[in-house]
Amino acid sequence: MATLKEKLSQIIPPLREEIRHLIQEYGKEVISEVTVAQAYGGMRGVKALVCDTSQVDNNRGLFIRGRHISELTGKRPEEILYLLLTGEFPDADALNDLTSELQRRATVPEYVWDVLRAMPPDSHPMTMFSAAILVLEKESIFKQQYHAGLKKEDFWIPTLEDALNLVARVPVLAAGIYRLRYQKGEIIPPDPQRDLGANLAHMMGVPDPNGEFANLMRLYLVIYCDHENGNVSAMTTHTVASALSNLYLAVSAGMNGLAGPLHGLAMEECLRWILMVKEKFGGVPTDEALHKFAWETLESGQVIPGYGHAVLRQTDPRFLAILEFGRRVCPEDEVFQLVEKTFKVVPPILIEQGKAKDPWPNVDAASGSLLWHFGVRELEYYTVLFGVARTLGVCSQAVISRAIGSPIVRPKSVTTQWIRETVTKKTAAV
Ligand code: HAX
Numbered sequence: 001m002a003t004l005k006e007k008l009s010q011i012i013p014p015l016r017e018e019i020r021h022l023i024q025e026y027g028k029e030v031i032s033e034v035t036v037a038q039a040y041g042g043m044r045g046v047k048a049l050v051c052d053t054s055q056v057d058n059n060r061g062l063f064i065r066g067r068h069i070s071e072l073t074g075k076r077p078e079e080i081l082y083l084l085l086t087g088e089f090p091d092a093d094a095l096n097d098l099t100s101e102l103q104r105r106a107t108v109p110e111y112v113w114d115v116l117r118a119m120p121p122d123s124h125p126m127t128m129f130s131a132a133i134l135v136l137e138k139e140s141i142f143k144q145q146y147h148a149g150l151k152k153e154d155f156w157i158p159t160l161e162d163a164l165n166l167v168a169r170v171p172v173l174a175a176g177i178y179r180l181r182y183q184k185g186e187i188i189p190p191d192p193q194r195d196l197g198a199n200l201a202h203m204m205g206v207p208d209p210n211g212e213f214a215n216l217m218r219l220y221l222v223i224y225c226d227h228e229n230g231n232v233s234a235m236t237t238h239t240v241a242s243a244l245s246n247l248y249l250a251v252s253a254g255m256n257g258l259a260g261p262l263h264g265l266a267m268e269e270c271l272r273w274i275l276m277v278k279e280k281f282g283g284v285p286t287d288e289a290l291h292k293f294a295w296e297t298l299e300s301g302q303v304i305p306g307y308g309h310a311v312l313r314q315t316d317p318r319f320l321a322i323l324e325f326g327r328r329v330c331p332e333d334e335v336f337q338l339v340e341k342t343f344k345v346v347p348p349i350l351i352e353q354g355k356a357k358d359p360w361p362n363v364d365a366a367s368g369s370l371l372w373h374f375g376v377r378e379l380e381y382y383t384v385l386f387g388v389a390r391t392l393g394v395c396s397q398a399v400i401s402r403a404i405g406s407p408i409v410r411p412k413s414v415t416t417q418w419i420r421e422t423v424t425k426k427t428a429a430v
Contacts, residue, residue: 004085007094053397102164103168107172113187129177129387134252167392172189179204188203201216224390234397237251270367271382277290298349308357309362316362318363322370339369
């Protein structure tokens with residue numbers, strides 16, 4: 001059996017060699033170009049980042065290390081973490097080893113709870129989550145070893161330590177924030193016998209007589225973990241870590257990006273929209289009434305949360321995974337039924353409106369409805385669970401980046417005057 005660290009020690013040297021060779025032999029080859037519209041348009045479609053943990057296909061959605069997400073939804077988050085980092089599934093021994101490593105590391109010092117308790121009681125849970133990760137920063141192993149003197153080729157080793165500690169600790173933070181922020185009673189410590197997803201469910205204290213909430217948490221940790229490197233939370237984490245800021249600083253920054261309504265907060269906003277519909281119509285409306293209401297949302301200048309995507313151009317397979325879970329567990333739930341109806345009604349409207357390049361649902365369109373079903377009704381909290389999952393991906397990306405010696409991120413910016421002069425000169429020359 002190779003432990004995770006041993007496996008990484010085997011695969012990192014040939015990966016470094018391959019990248020060195022690619023840069024040496026093909027460093028001047030062009031793989032992308034940038035138009036004026038892309039420079040002003042959030043760099044959409046510009047290929048200027050490298051991410052080996054996952055890839056998003058416009059039509060088929062997320063692949064983790066070449067495996068489509070639909071093949072991975074029955075896996076444990078621990079298996080996915082190993083896959084993200086190494087490109088392979090762990091054997092039974094390696095999985096047990098990683099699971100017990102994470103259980104052993106799931107400790108949160110009391111000073112973190114003190115800071116959280118001192119925050120205003122109406123603080124947004126994502127602010128608490130990001131702050132808690134930042135407060136933990138003094139625990140960084142990378143920071144200690146870097147200051148003690150560390151060779152660049154060994155940067156990945158303490159980064160892996162920080163990554164495993166963070167992956168183990170964020171569920172404890174997230175569940176503790178749930179209990180503190182919503183006065184659910186004492187913080188529930190982790191159970192050293194449970195896996196990541198089951199422990200998260202356990203520590204939140206949500207009644208779970210048949211274990212389905214634990215299954216849902218496992219599913220969320222898998223489907224939300226990674227989505228390439230160009231999304232706001234991943235790219236922010238990567239950019240901050242590229243300055244050799246430790247993972248606590250970097251992941252906290254990434255979470256602040258996740259907290260925006262066009263990114264992870266859509267999970268909360270989407271259910272808010274669904275509940276607004278339910279309240280307005282006193283239940284599940286007819287297709288015609290929902291059609292009219294969706295148009296009213298668009299005409300008032302708002303987006304329909306949970307629909308559209310910067311990269312995807314088809315229904316997000318992660319949305320379908322949640323839908324499948326809901327159809328099995330709570331087909332009678334009115335909120336879930338409304339999510340299904342919205343899936344039927346909204347895409348044709350967005351197509352008719354003709355603005356959104358992707359009229360189909362993304363992962364956030366259904367996830368809140370299942371949390372609601374299990375009694376987690378504090379909408380502002382939802383994105384925190386997304387953040388727990390995203391930590392697996394961004395930490396894995398950071399370990400790989402440190403292993404291959406990624407330099408500090410520093411693209412070139414240009415002024416509007418430069419663009420004007422450059423494009424007009426080109427036009428004049430034609
Ligand atoms: N409802 C209404 N209008 C929409 C829309 C939606 N769901 N999605 C896109 N549009 C509009 C955009 O606002 C934009 O309008 P303007 O030209 O007036 O600015 C136009 O369609 C073109 O946008 P786009 O190119 O298709 O989309 P972007 O790549 O710029 O943005 C977003 C992608 C996901 C931000 C966008 O589709 C959106 O705002 N969706 C709703 C919020 C949401 O669900 N976010 C979560 C996305 C997944 C994620 O990151 N989860 O964390």
